[in-house]
Amino acid sequence: xxxxxxxxxxxxxxxxxxxxxxxxxxxxxxxxxxxxxxxxxxxxxxxxxxxxxxxxxxxxxxxxxxxxxxxxxxxxxxxxxxxxxxxxxxxxxxxxxxxxxxxxxxxxxxxxxxxxxxxxxxxxxxxxxxxxxxxxxxxxxxxxxxxxxxxxxxxxxxxxxxxxxxxxxxxxxxxxxxxxxxxx
Numbered sequence: 001x002x003x004x005x006x007x008x009x010x011x012x013x014x015x016x017x018x019x020x021x022x023x024x025x026x027x028x029x030x031x032x033x034x035x036x037x038x039x040x041x042x043x044x045x046x047x048x049x050x051x052x053x054x055x056x057x058x059x060x061x062x063x064x065x066x067x068x069x070x071x072x073x074x075x076x077x078x079x080x081x082x083x084x085x086x087x088x089x090x091x092x093x094x095x096x097x098x099x100x101x102x103x104x105x106x107x108x109x110x111x112x113x114x115x116x117x118x119x120x121x122x123x124x125x126x127x128x129x130x131x132x133x134x135x136x137x138x139x140x141x142x143x144x145x146x147x148x149x150x151x152x153x154x155x156x157x158x159x160x161x162x163x164x165x166x167x168x169x170x171x172x173x174x175x176x177x178x179x180x181x182x183x184x
Contacts, residue, residue, distance in 0.1 A: 003071075007068065009064045012060075013064060014057070014061055016053055016056065016057025017054060017057045017058060017133060018133075020050045020051075020057060021054075021126070023053065024050040024054075025126065026046070027046050028123055030043040030046070031043050031044070031118075031119045031122070034114060037105060037108075037115075044102055044105060045106075047102055058090075058091060061087065062084070065083070066084070076145070077144070078144065078145060078146055079142070079145070079150045082139065082147065082151060082153075083139045083150075086135060086139075086157075089132060090132050093125060093128055094125065097121060097122070097125035097128075098122055098125045101118060101121060102122070105118065119172070120169045120171065123169075124165030124168060124169060126165070127164040127165035127168075128158060128161030128162060128165060129161070130161065131157045131164065135153050135157025138153055139154075
């Protein structure tokens with residue numbers, strides 16, 4: 001019974017991560033419509049909810065995942081360690097590519113305009129992290145025992161994230177080059 005409760009908490013916390021991605025996608029949509037740094041700061045106040053939900057869910061997912069991997073699976077299968085490391089990568093990417101720029105903008109260090117490429121960089125970070133998370137779900141479903149297939153899944157997920165994020169960067173560069181106005 002304890003195993004089932006921990007498994008439920010693990011899946012529920014993963015659903016919390018999905019919810020935080022949902023909140024973040026709505027924030028990104030609103031940021032695209034922001035016309036000034038003040039508007040962006042107002043929108044980014046909602047981003048704190050995604051950060052809180054995501055952080056709490058990530059911690060719960062890691063704790064329950066380590067328990068399940070240790071007690072139930074005995075760390076048999078490369079997918080567990082690789083999924084764990086991918087969760088760490090998601091957290092690091094989120095902190096560097098999203099957390100730092102958002103904190104800078106919220107502190108008002110960006111001036112009156114939204115920094116050039118700001119929303120595009122956040123979109124790339126979002127796409128990479130989302131695809132990596134989808135890769136983790138795939139690993140948890142398929143459970144490859146060998147490291148090469150598990151690493152291949154994560155590599156493909158990362159490449160898909162970059163591929164899905166690149167159009168946002170291209171649009172930002174095109175907007176910046178065409179109009180002479182800094183891109184968001």
